Amino acid sequence: MNQVETRGVLQSLFNPRNITIIGATADTSKWGNIIPGNIVGGGYKGRIYLVNPKNDFIHGIKVFRSVREIEDDLDLVVLTIPAAKAEAAVAECGERGCKAMIIIAGGFSEADAQGAENEKRVVEIARRYGIRVVGPNTMGIYSAPLSLSALMPPVRPKPGYISFASQSGNLGTQMLGWGSHRNIGFSRFVCIGNESDLRFKDYLDYFRHDDQTRVILLYVEGFKDPRSFMEVAVEAAAEKPIVMYKAGGTQAGRAAAASHSAALAGTQEIYEGFMQQIGVIRAETTEEMLDFADALIKMPLPQGNRVGILTWGGGWGVVTADLCERQGMEVAPLSAHSERELGKLLPPYWSKGNPVDLVGLFDLDAHMRCLEIMVADDAYDGIISLGSINANLWVKEMARREWSGMTDEEKSAVLERINSMSGVFIKKVADLVEQHGKPIVTVGMPIQDENIQDIPGQERLCMYSQPESAVRVMSMLWRRAAFLRGIA
Amino acid sequence: MNQVETRGVLQSLFNPRNITIIGATADTSKWGNIIPGNIVGGGYKGRIYLVNPKNDFIHGIKVFRSVREIEDDLDLVVLTIPAAKAEAAVAECGERGCKAMIIIAGGFSEADAQGAENEKRVVEIARRYGIRVVGPNTMGIYSAPLSLSALMPPVRPKPGYISFASQSGNLGTQMLGWGSHRNIGFSRFVCIGNESDLRFKDYLDYFRHDDQTRVILLYVEGFKDPRSFMEVAVEAAAEKPIVMYKAGGTQAGRAAAASHSAALAGTQEIYEGFMQQIGVIRAETTEEMLDFADALIKMPLPQGNRVGILTWGGGWGVVTADLCERQGMEVAPLSAHSERELGKLLPPYWSKGNPVDLVGLFDLDAHMRCLEIMVADDAYDGIISLGSINANLWVKEMARREWSGMTDEEKSAVLERINSMSGVFIKKVADLVEQHGKPIVTVGMPIQDENIQDIPGQERLCMYSQPESAVRVMSMLWRRAAFLRGIA
Numbered sequence: 001m002n003q004v005e006t007r008g009v010l011q012s013l014f015n016p017r018n019i020t021i022i023g024a025t026a027d028t029s030k031w032g033n034i035i036p037g038n039i040v041g042g043g044y045k046g047r048i049y050l051v052n053p054k055n056d057f058i059h060g061i062k063v064f065r066s067v068r069e070i071e072d073d074l075d076l077v078v079l080t081i082p083a084a085k086a087e088a089a090v091a092e093c094g095e096r097g098c099k100a101m102i103i104i105a106g107g108f109s110e111a112d113a114q115g116a117e118n119e120k121r122v123v124e125i126a127r128r129y130g131i132r133v134v135g136p137n138t139m140g141i142y143s144a145p146l147s148l149s150a151l152m153p154p155v156r157p158k159p160g161y162i163s164f165a166s167q168s169g170n171l172g173t174q175m176l177g178w179g180s181h182r183n184i185g186f187s188r189f190v191c192i193g194n195e196s197d198l199r200f201k202d203y204l205d206y207f208r209h210d211d212q213t214r215v216i217l218l219y220v221e222g223f224k225d226p227r228s229f230m231e232v233a234v235e236a237a238a239e240k241p242i243v244m245y246k247a248g249g250t251q252a253g254r255a256a257a258a259s260h261s262a263a264l265a266g267t268q269e270i271y272e273g274f275m276q277q278i279g280v281i282r283a284e285t286t287e288e289m290l291d292f293a294d295a296l297i298k299m300p301l302p303q304g305n306r307v308g309i310l311t312w313g314g315g316w317g318v319v320t321a322d323l324c325e326r327q328g329m330e331v332a333p334l335s336a337h338s339e340r341e342l343g344k345l346l347p348p349y350w351s352k353g354n355p356v357d358l359v360g361l362f363d364l365d366a367h368m369r370c371l372e373i374m375v376a377d378d379a380y381d382g383i384i385s386l387g388s389i390n391a392n393l394w395v396k397e398m399a400r401r402e403w404s405g406m407t408d409e410e411k412s413a414v415l416e417r418i419n420s421m422s423g424v425f426i427k428k429v430a431d432l433v434e435q436h437g438k439p440i441v442t443v444g445m446p447i448q449d450e451n452i453q454d455i456p457g458q459e460r461l462c463m464y465s466q467p468e469s470a471v472r473v474m475s476m477l478w479r480r481a482a483f484l485r486g487i488a
Numbered sequence: 489m490n491q492v493e494t495r496g497v498l499q500s501l502f503n504p505r506n507i508t509i510i511g512a513t514a515d516t517s518k519w520g521n522i523i524p525g526n527i528v529g530g531g532y533k534g535r536i537y538l539v540n541p542k543n544d545f546i547h548g549i550k551v552f553r554s555v556r557e558i559e560d561d562l563d564l565v566v567l568t569i570p571a572a573k574a575e576a577a578v579a580e581c582g583e584r585g586c587k588a589m590i591i592i593a594g595g596f597s598e599a600d601a602q603g604a605e606n607e608k609r610v611v612e613i614a615r616r617y618g619i620r621v622v623g624p625n626t627m628g629i630y631s632a633p634l635s636l637s638a639l640m641p642p643v644r645p646k647p648g649y650i651s652f653a654s655q656s657g658n659l660g661t662q663m664l665g666w667g668s669h670r671n672i673g674f675s676r677f678v679c680i681g682n683e684s685d686l687r688f689k690d691y692l693d694y695f696r697h698d699d700q701t702r703v704i705l706l707y708v709e710g711f712k713d714p715r716s717f718m719e720v721a722v723e724a725a726a727e728k729p730i731v732m733y734k735a736g737g738t739q740a741g742r743a744a745a746a747s748h749s750a751a752l753a754g755t756q757e758i759y760e761g762f763m764q765q766i767g768v769i770r771a772e773t774t775e776e777m778l779d780f781a782d783a784l785i786k787m788p789l790p791q792g793n794r795v796g797i798l799t800w801g802g803g804w805g806v807v808t809a810d811l812c813e814r815q816g817m818e819v820a821p822l823s824a825h826s827e828r829e830l831g832k833l834l835p836p837y838w839s840k841g842n843p844v845d846l847v848g849l850f851d852l853d854a855h856m857r858c859l860e861i862m863v864a865d866d867a868y869d870g871i872i873s874l875g876s877i878n879a880n881l882w883v884k885e886m887a888r889r890e891w892s893g894m895t896d897e898e899k900s901a902v903l904e905r906i907n908s909m910s911g912v913f914i915k916k917v918a919d920l921v922e923q924h925g926k927p928i929v930t931v932g933m934p935i936q937d938e939n940i941q942d943i944p945g946q947e948r949l950c951m952y953s954q955p956e957s958a959v960r961v962m963s964m965l966w967r968r969a970a971f972l973r974g975i976a
Contacts, residue, residue: 111837168803170875221806247803252819253810256802259839285956286807314744315656315735318709319774322741331740349599355744387658468773 001130003205003232006198009132010206013100014143014188016076017046019150020067020098022089023081024050024058031104032080033058035140035150042149042156047072067096074098078150083107083115083136086122094129101126102150103136109194110137110259123196132202138193139169142176144186145212151189153177160185161214162293165203167192167221168247175219175289183459184294187212195224201232208236215241215296217289221248221257230274237279238487241296241480245283246272279483281476288472295462295473299439301481302381306332307474308374309355312367312387316443317355320384320467327475331355338377345369358387364421368428375436382477384470385429386443430460439477441470489618491693491720494686497620498694501588502631502676504564505534507638508555508586510577511569512538512546519592520568521546523628523638530637530644535560555584562586566638571595571603571624574610582617589614590638591624597682598625611684620690626681627657630664632674633700639677641665648673649702650781653691655680655709656735663707663777671947672782675700683712689720696724703729703784705777709736709745718762725767726975729784729968733771734760767971769964776960783950783961787927789969790869794820795962796862797843800855800875804931805843808872808955815963819843826865833857846875852909856916863924870965872958873917874931918948927965929958 001009019039025032036050040059049070050063057063064070067077074096079089083105093101108119119136126133134141140151144159152169157176162185166172169191179186188210190203200223207213216236223229236242248257276282281296283289307329311317321331334342334354342356345366351357356374358367375383406414422444433440442463464470489497507527513520524538528547537558538551545551552558555565562584567577571593581589596607607624614621622629628639632647640657645664650673654660657679667674676698678691688711695701704724711717724730736745764770769784771777795817799805809819822830822842830844833854839845844862846855863871894902910932921928929950952958 106837166803168801168806170801171803171807174801174804219803221803245807247806247810250810250813252813253806255841256797256806256809256819256839256843259802259841259845285954287954287956309744313656313658313662315654315659315707315709316662318656318735318741318744319659319733321744322735322738325738325740331744349594351744353743466773466775468775 001132003202006132006202007206007209009099010198010202012075013102013132013134013141013190014148014206014210015146016100016148018049018072018075019044019046019148020049020051020070020074020077020093022051022067022077022079022093024052024055024063025080026055026058030080031152034152035078035080035104036061038149038151038154043147044149045146046075046148049074067092070096075100076150077101078140079103079105081105083118086118086136087125090122090125090131091129094125094131098129098131100132100134102134102138102140103193103196104138104140104152105135106137108136109196119194119196126197133197134190135193136196139173139191141191142186142189144188156180157189158183158185160187161212161297162186162217163188163203163207163210163213163215164217164219164293165190165192165200165207166219168219169193171219171286175217175286178290182290182294184290187214199224199229201225201229204229204236204242205232208232208239213240215243215293217293218242218244219289220244220246221253230278233275233280234278238484241281241293242279243281243283243289243292243296244275245286245289246275279480279487281480284472287469291462291464291469291473292476295439295441295477296480298460298462299433299441299477300437301484302439302474302478303481304381305329305475305478306379306381308332308334308377308380308383310358310367310371310374310383310385311355312358312361314351314355314357314359316386316467317351317357320386320471321355323467323471324384324474327471329471329475329478332379335377335379338373338379341373342370364425368425371429371440372432375432375438375440380438382439382441382474384441384443384467384474386467386470426461426463439474441474443467443470489620491690494620494690495694495697497587498686498690500563501590501620501622501629501678502636502694502698503634504588504636506537506560506563507532507534507636508537508539508558508562508565508581510539510555510565510567510581512540512543512551513568514543514546518568519640522640523566523568523592524549526637526639526642531635532637533634534563534636537562555580558584563588564638565589566628567591567593569593571606574606574624575613578610578613578619579617582613582619586617586619588622589619590622590626590628591681591684592626592628592640593623594625596624597684607682607684614685621685622678623681624684627661627679629679630674630677632676644668645677646671646673648675649700649785650674650705651676651691651695651698651701651703652705652707652781653678653680653688653695654707656707657681659707659774663705663774666778670778670782672778675702687712687717689713689717692717692724692730693720696720696727701728703731703781705781706730706732707777708732708734718766721763721768722766726972729769729781730767731769731771731777731780731784732763733774733777734763767968767975769968772960775957779950779952779957779961780964783927783929783965784968786948786950787921787929787965788925789972790927790962790966791969792869793817793963793966794867794869796820796822796865796868796871798846798855798859798862798871798873799843800846800849802839802843802845802847804874804955805839805845808874808959809843811956811959812872812962815959817959817963817966820867823865823867826861826867829861830858852913856913859917859928860920863920863926863928868926870927870929870962872929872931872955872962874955874958914949914951927962929962931955931958 021036023032053065055063077093077098109116153173155177158180207216248254444463509524511520540551543551565581565586597604641661643665646668695704736742932951
């Protein structure tokens with residue numbers, strides 16, 4: 001099956017009109033109960049068929065004794081039966097026109113030689129019927145457009161435009177959960193398992209052509225066929241950003257990977273320089289996988305490496321300037337025009353240079369005006385704004401000290417205004433990004449009980465609690481822009 | 489004044505029997521109102537004297553027209569009047585026996601040549617009377633034993649045993665706020681300002697001898713007198729851990745620092761190798777300042793670099809093994825005894841090696857038993873445990889599926905047990921640390937609405953949301969142990 005045909009089958013995998021779960025069971029401790037439970041609970045928009053020779057109803061759905069009883073062409077089948085029974089089930093599904101299959105069970109090639117033999121036979125039968133296989137040894141898939149959560153863990157991913165192929169189910173689904181926690185949405189997710197049939201390159205090729213995917217995310221321990229992956233990746237990376245975390249780079253990591261995903265981690269080290277050359281973006285930490293993928297969706301790319309820094313406190317300006325220079329970015333001087341305009345808003349002892357220190361200015365309107373001046377300045381390709389979001393804790397405290405003469409109504413009005421300020425600031429930042437086509441990356445320092453995730457509207461922004469994250473994101477955006485210019 | 493005498497004065501600074509605020513005012517937008525407000529609100533245990541020629545009562549406290557009216561020896565004076573008026577005030581305070589003074593105002597040496605001249609004169613007068621000066625251009629100090637919050641921002645630090653000298657007020661007080669957010673406590677804090685008189689070395693020497701200080705934290709842009717600092721640091725680092733974040737290492741950072749704290753950042757780069765040699769621990773990120781200082785208080789030091797990894801999911805094991813090896817630690821093999829004992833608890837297809845993958849085991853009692861086996865194993869000097877905390881979200885979901893036959897009371901009992909599980913796990917971990925004298929660093933992945941900060945008892949543990957933080961902390965603890973053995 002060539003890449004175009006494979007893409008067609010993956011359409012059935014990620015957009016199935018119907019799903020059949022073979023091995024569905026009333027036993028709530030089994031995947032055959034948990035996975036259909038997650039599919040139903042996730043609100044899947046297609047038809048669900050459950051198959052089990054014994055049960056009548058599971059999750060309120062009628063159970064078929066065999067796939068032969070289902071009067072429909074089977075799009076996607078999820079196999080939740082043990083490894084030893086897979087062979088027969090695959091053949092039966094083949095007879096019913098099944099196109100794509102997810103084999104959940106472990107105990108195949110990642111376990112021992114006998115498992116490997118079994119895996120090979122299962123794939124041979126699948127091939128005979130033209131069925132493409134995800135796994136075995138997988139935690140399943142997610143697909144936002146159909147609200148399809150064919151997953152083991154009870155995560156509720158947020159719909160979005162990141163598509164993610166992961167060689168670890170646990171790490172992968174944890175990322176989906178973190179994403180929800182941080183308002184970062186996913187379009188598709190697949191835990192690739194043992195890659196007995198479908199491989200990284202196939203998912204990558206599908207994501208490249210999928211109009212519901214804007215950024216591609218990969219967690220990789222090792223490639224089974226690095227050369228084919230590279231061939232697909234060269235084309236894909238030129239079209240959509242690919243963010244990759246590569247694990248198993250050390251001897252200890254390789255040993256751990258061998259027992260985990262049966263991956264030959266590390267034999268691919270020679271390809272890593274090549275990855276960078278072809279524009280694959282490397283995440284250095286697990287947190288960066290989300291930071292980078294999210295920023296590539298939310299922010300325009302900067303035209304160059306000149307960064308303007310707006311800071312509420314000099315120390316953070318020093319730290320951020322250091323970080324920018326270490327990441328190869330230029331903390332470029334203010335234009336004379338900006339210096340004049342900022343001077344009208346700031347106290348006489350302001351820094352008069354970049355970073356622009358807001359020196360304890362409590363007026364958030366003035367913060368916004370300063371940001372406006374910076375982003376409009378041709379001297380900058382992007383802006384990092386530190387500390388303005390959540391500055392309202394200070395402002396609230398200040399206000400409380402001033403209201404001795406106020407009525408209760410006036411007090412409430414003041415408090416309400418202050419509480420909405422972070423939201424107003426966030427909206428302003430998002431509007432400025434759109435208006436000027438430049439990235440603005442913000443650092444909203446959480447103080448005590450306040451989490452930046454809880455501020456309304458923050459899902460439109462790239463907001464971090466540490467300047468380190470903001471600077472690395474800005475640098476990544478700039479490198480992506482430079483790569484695209486290089487191949488244009 | 490020699491170092492021993494200076495230490496005596498710093499005793500007055502951090503443990504003053506009384507505080508006098510000169511420039512106290514009813515104007516709530518001024519530091520002369522905000523700072524005494526924070527002192528009163530913070531619950532300071534000594535006497536407070538406010539001085540202002542005009543007001544009768546501020547914050548409910550009687551105001552003296554002049555320091556001459558106060559019938560008490562002045563311990564600590566906070567000057568909240570403008571730079572131009574400082575000179576006269578210092579002389580008056582000298583006459584009243586004042587030992588330590590905090591000069592809040594900016595507009596001194598960080599501003600211009602005239603300010604520098606003024607700063608020099610103020611310090612000369614202070615010296616004449618034996619007064620030691622913090623600042624000018626400072627956000628103040630905090631001292632937990634006296635509940636003393638002589639600070640600008642409305643942060644409420646949590647009492648603890650980290651003492652912190654910061655060259656940035658904003659960054660420093662932000663760290664105090666983050667500390668509260670993460671249950672990390674501080675003993676003393678000082679924003680050193682322009683270091684016109686008291687310098688890093690003086691605070692460092694005081695912290696070294698202070699029985700309320702167990703870890704010393706420094707945010708440094710540049711040293712005015714690197715040689716003297718080194719002399720003090722050599723002795724101090726051998727006794728108590730010193731964690732330092734050094735900013736201003738790049739040209740951009742130096743330029744920003746010059747306009748901020750008047751520090752000659754960067755001229756000290758030659759001393760950095762020396763810092764490491766004398767055992768000063770370098771924090772690479774701002775977040776690491778807290779991670780490291782906190783871990784040095786909570787955890788015993790490991791005897792060596794052999795790490796056992798317990799993981800709930802293979803991918804995290806691979807990532808963590810990689811990180812350990814990159815940090816110079818050994819992911820050492822399991823002993824035969826441990827392998828046998830773990831085999832009794834885990835399913836037959838478990839990893840049979842380090843990292844130990846709990847392979848989706850839902851029984852948290854078994855997790856704890858596995859951890860017990862690992863920490864007791866002589867093969868390991870420390871343990872990193874991933875994913876067990878907050879595993880309860882999974883377990884809760886599983887339980888909900890099983891209770892069709894249960895009464896409401898039985899259901900509540902199950903839920904209550906599950907909700908308390910992270911707490912039980914945390915208590916067990918803390919007990920094991922104490923019992924075996926080995927560090928256990930945990931990664932409790934937050935899922936959706938759950939924050940690891942909210943779990944009861946977590947303040948006894950080192951708990952991170954990312955494996956990267958856990959590994960860097962473990963490696964730092966090991967390097968500290970190796971340093972101490974090297975000088976023993």
